[in-house]
Amino acid sequence: MHQRWQKRKSQLPLIAILLFIFVAFTILYNESNIPGIHHRNSPPSGVDGGEVRPRSTFHGGDFFSPTPPQSFGSVRNPPVRLDKHAICNSTVKYSGRRAFPAVRRAAESGVRPPDRKCDLFSGKWIFDNKSHPLYEESQCPYMSDQLACHKHGRHDLGYQFWKWQPHGCNLKRWNSVEMWEKLRGKRLMFVGDSLNRGQWISMLCLLQAAIPSDQRSITPNSELTIFRAENYNATVEFLWAPLLVESNSDDPVDHRLSERILHPDAVRRHSSRWQHADILVFNSYLWWRQGPVKLLWSDEQNGVCEEIGGQGGMELAMEVWADWVAGNVDPSKKKVFFVTMSPTHMSKDEWEPGSRGNCYGEKEPIEDEGYWGRDSDMPTMRMVGEVLRQLGSKVTVLNITQLSEYRKDGHPTIYRKFWETLGPEKLADPASYSDCIHWCLPGVPDVWNELLFQFL
Incomplete structure (x- = not known):
């Protein structure tokens, strides 16, 4: 008995050593597959180029099954942080590269089934000077000088009195208190360009009167601007990200650049800001209409950019954005909206053939139902529609394009603050510097928010 115990005891250290080696190997093996732990050949933590989640690739209108996350190439140095000083050392034609080699299946593919008998986006504008406007321009402390048309000299105020009337049903009447109850304890964030910022300002103007002045605050204007309602423990925020990707x-202020450069595979810097919001409202379109863009891939070390047309660049950005949505959005916990393109009214002969000029001097909406202007780019709309369709119920589309097409009267034209000095030649010809892109407030963006109200 004693001898057998001695023999067994002498074997214990060897067994313990083997067990220790096995456990250590298991830990190291598993650690190499934990997101966030990087090794010599992995991209540095916190770098956009280090995202290795599979990409949503659209093939024949469907998603393929996902594969495990994997690196698509080692990054020897952190990618160049893009800012207004970024440059391309050289430019070549677009190579056809996409952001990720893998694919991702949305949790629920296909078109989201309609949950309403009425199409809220099909209808007409009705003049209503009893219930509209929903607020007074001068009573909104957050009004932008870019959108305050009456303040800057516009005296025909008819643009404030039109309400949207869907065919066969009615929009629920706007109620600020009810909206705040929907937002209680939540973060509502608008993400996009100046048109989305206009919708955010509209929302502040619609909501702010219901909050006592000592219960509301707003951060200084920056990339992320936050309005807080203390009594509802809620925020209404705007994140400047005009191209969705970096x-x-x-x-948000100094972005007028002759050369537009983007990381087509990098969304993490923006998504780190928006990922914890409860309700997200995205837009993107206008900035892709200003000519070709330069692609600087995150793992490119020599500053070589690829040039691509605006629609192609937008498709790449939308795919990377869609990949984030597919992998991070649970519709039962987070609501995501995408606002379709906001139309412009740059050429009067589109709604009045043979005429010259633009939206300057227009005082009434277009009455021709089904009207489309040339600037509403159908191929781009189809591309965006396909991307959104693949995301199923993860995204709700706010289809504001055609209803806004009718509102040629709703733009600031010359009645806004211009940030550059206007010369005598331009001032002598008002139509030459009319803003036919943005929208006066109160006005069209208020309806966009009324529609958002219906879906929350």
Whole structure:
């Protein structure tokens, strides 16, 4: 008995050593597959180029099954942080590269089944000077000088009195208190360009009167601007991200650049801001209409950019954005909206053939139902529609394009603050510097928010 115990005891250290080696090997093996733990050949933590989640690739209108996350190439140095000083050392034609080699299946593919008998986006504008406007321009402390048309000299105020009337049903009447109850304890964030910022300002103007002045605050204007309602423990925020992905135009003020450069595979810097919001409202379109863009891939070390047309660049950005949505959005916990393109009214002969000029001097909506202007780019709309369709119920589309097409009267034209000095030649010809892109407030963006109210 004693001898057998001695023999067994002498074997214990060897067994313990083997067991220790096995456990250590198991830990190291598993650690190499834990997101966030990087090794010599992995991209540095916190770098956009280090995202290795599979990409949503659209093939024949469907998603393929996902594969485990994997690196698509080692990054020897952190990618260049894009800002207004970024440059391309050289430019070549677009190679056809996409952001990720893998694919991802949305939790629920296909078109989201309609949950309403009425199409809220099909209808007409009705003049209503009893219930509209929903607020007074002068009573909104958050009004932008870019959108305050009456303040800057517009005296025909008819643009404030039109309400949207869907065919066969009615919009629920706007109620600020009810909206705040929907937002209680939540973060509502608008993400996009100046048109989305206009919708955010509209929302502040619609909501602010219901909050006592000592219960509301707003951060200084920056990339992320936050309005807080203390009594509802809620925020209404705006994040400047005009191209959705990281770009050299991400400064919310100083972004007028002759060369537009973007990381087509990098969304993490923006998504780190928006990922914890409860309700997200995205837009993107206008900035892709200003000519070709330059692609600087995150793992490119020599500053070589690829040039691509605006629609192609937008498709790449939308795919990377869609990949984030597919992998991070649970519709039961987070609501995501995408606002379709906001139309412009740059050429009067579109709604009045043979005429010259633009939206300057227009005082009434277009009455021709089904009207489409040339600037509403159908191929781009189809591309965006396909991307959104693949995301199923993860995204709700706010289809504001055609209803806004009718509102040629709703733009600031010359009645806004212009940030550059206008010369005598331009001032002598008002139509030459009319803003036919943005929208006066109160006005069209208020209806966009009324529609958002219906879906919350």
